[in-house]
Amino acid sequence: MKTDTPSSLNTKNRHRVRVGRSSAGLGLFASDSFKKGERIVEYTGKRLTNEQVKRVVENRYLLEINDRYTINGSSRENIARYANHACKPNAIAETVRGRAFLIAKKAIRPDEEIVWDYGKEYFNDFIKDGGCRCTTCVAKRKTAPGGAVKPV
Numbered sequence: 608m609k610t611d612t613p614s615s616l617n618t619k620n621r622h623r624v625r626v627g628r629s630s631a632g633l634g635l636f637a638s639d640s641f642k643k644g645e646r647i648v649e650y651t652g653k654r655l656t657n658e659q660v661k662r663v664v665e666n667r668y669l670l671e672i673n674d675r676y677t678i679n680g681s682s683r684e685n686i687a688r689y690a691n692h693a694c695k696p697n698a699i700a701e702t703v704r705g706r707a708f709l710i711a712k713k714a715i716r717p718d719e720e721i722v723w724d725y726g727k728e729y730f731n732d733f734i735k736d737g738g739c740r741c742t743t744c745v746a747k748r749k750t751a752p753g754g755a756v757k758p759v
């Protein structure tokens with residue numbers, strides 16, 4: 608069985624996105640405009656069964672595609688892994704016949720950061736304790752009264 612998904616869309620679309628500096632470290636940015644519903648890049652990686660995932664060292668780039676399979680997107684070849692989490696995203700991850708794609712949720716302009724909602728489980732495991740760094744949450748903390756002060 609072939610486990611690595613072909614990345615023809617990534618080859619085709621690679622020049623339409625770039626990795627750059629974002630508020631949360633590195634991020635994925637549009638170099639071109641994308642129409643609502645358009646595929647941006649494929650989320651590529653080795654396909655693991657969900658049983659295998661339980662034995663694999665936990666990493667931040669596991670994307671569950673259905674109740675049987677998960678993509679391990681930790682390879683640097685997977686440019687989609689650079690897309691950060693946001694609570695108000697402009698993209699979504701969608702699976703099509705066992706492959707996963709980042710799809711524009713709305714029209715995206717060049718230089719916009721491409722972000723998607725990683726989901727509740729990821730949020731609770733990796734984001735919540737450190738505080739979400741997406742623009743919506745950062746803005747919320749800045750405007751909240753006493754938001755910068757930690758409770759004793």
Ligand SMILES: [Zn+2]
Pocket residue numbers: 693694695739740741742743744745
């Ligand atoms: Zn957030």
